[in-house]
Amino acid sequence: MNTVATSLLNQPREVERLVAGQPTSDGAGVKLNRVLTQNLQRRLDPFLMLDHFGTDNPDDYIAGFPDHPHRGFETITYMLNGRIRHRDSAGNEGLVSDGGVQWMTAGRGVIHSETPEQTAGRMAGFQLWLNLPGRDKMRDPWYLDVQGADVPEFEQDGITVRVIAGESHGMMGAVQRDVTEPLYLDVHLAPGASFEQPLPATHNAFVYVYDGALKYSTGCLQPAGRMAILANTAGSDGVRLTAGDAPTRAILVAGKPLGEPIAQYGPFVMNTEAELVQAVRDFQAGRLA
Known part of the structure; x- marks a missing residue:
């Protein structure tokens, strides 16, 4: 058995x-x-959405995500397998493949398209939505591509950790955010291996297993395809992830809550209904970036 x-x-x-x-x-x-x-947005503030996609059938994704708007938050697309091509109305274009990350700050508004493609017959990954504080919702749009080879990672006793955002064991991630302080790790564990990550007790956190299974000291077994919401227990100082009898892969996500009102209408996430109405009007009038 491999352990920390x-x-x-x-x-x-x-x-x-x-x-x-x-x-x-x-x-x-x-x-x-x-x-x-x-319905989990307030519990997992500052995170708004997590989608897991994965298929070897092109018919499941071939039409992609044609032009659509966003305002008021950030999108983080992490490709496990395959490629995704990005174009937006702010003039940004990008293409990342296996292990790459696309990080977009919609800010005051952007219209973009995302086109997924297979590599070696497979297309899989995640899209995470991260909220922006009210003072930043109308900031200029921003975009970053990080190719798979450029995502920081480290290995330790049967463990490989890819650091997409935040910091782990002295390794700084590809992206940092001062307000929400997101941590986004892709953790690969050999059978029986354990990984520990310190976390502030006040940060909201969850784990999603996409291959294998995790077991916890309380006896909880987390199979693939399930998200574990981690309790915000006073005095807690982090999380320990232990693989079962098979190789296991999971993402660990944590962040500092904004504690602000959340008003969402489809691709627009603001603080008030009035701001949502204005977002729709701006989109209809062609006033997004």
């Missing part, structure tokens, strides 16, 4: 509950599993 040699934690977080995703489709009929849904 020295424990970093005194009181690891427990699993509050397991959540099953909802099969749905988005864009021009792209099939996906929506794991973080709108």
